[in-house]
Amino acid sequence: MTLSCRDVTQLVSEGLDRELPPAEQARLRAHFAICRGCRSVRERLQFLRRAMQSFASRESDGKR
Numbered sequence: 001m002t003l004s005c006r007d008v009t010q011l012v013s014e015g016l017d018r019e020l021p022p023a024e025q026a027r028l029r030a031h032f033a034i035c036r037g038c039r040s041v042r043e044r045l046q047f048l049r050r051a052m053q054s055f056a057s058r059e060s061d062g063k064r
Contacts, residue, residue: 001027005037008035008041011024
């Protein structure tokens with residue numbers, strides 16, 4: 001079964017919070033191979049996650 005872009009966006013978001021099963025990871029890789037838009041969404045979500053983690057770390061250290 002192929003994934004829709006909506007499905008991929010949901011799985012990418014979930015994958016930031018938990019490890020996806022190998023079968024889902026494989027389906028995502030296959031979709032990313034053919035869909036530049038979803039690759040871009042994944043990159044933006046990863047960037048936002050790292051930025052928020054960095055911000056939270058600075059806040060907890062008392063640095064602003």
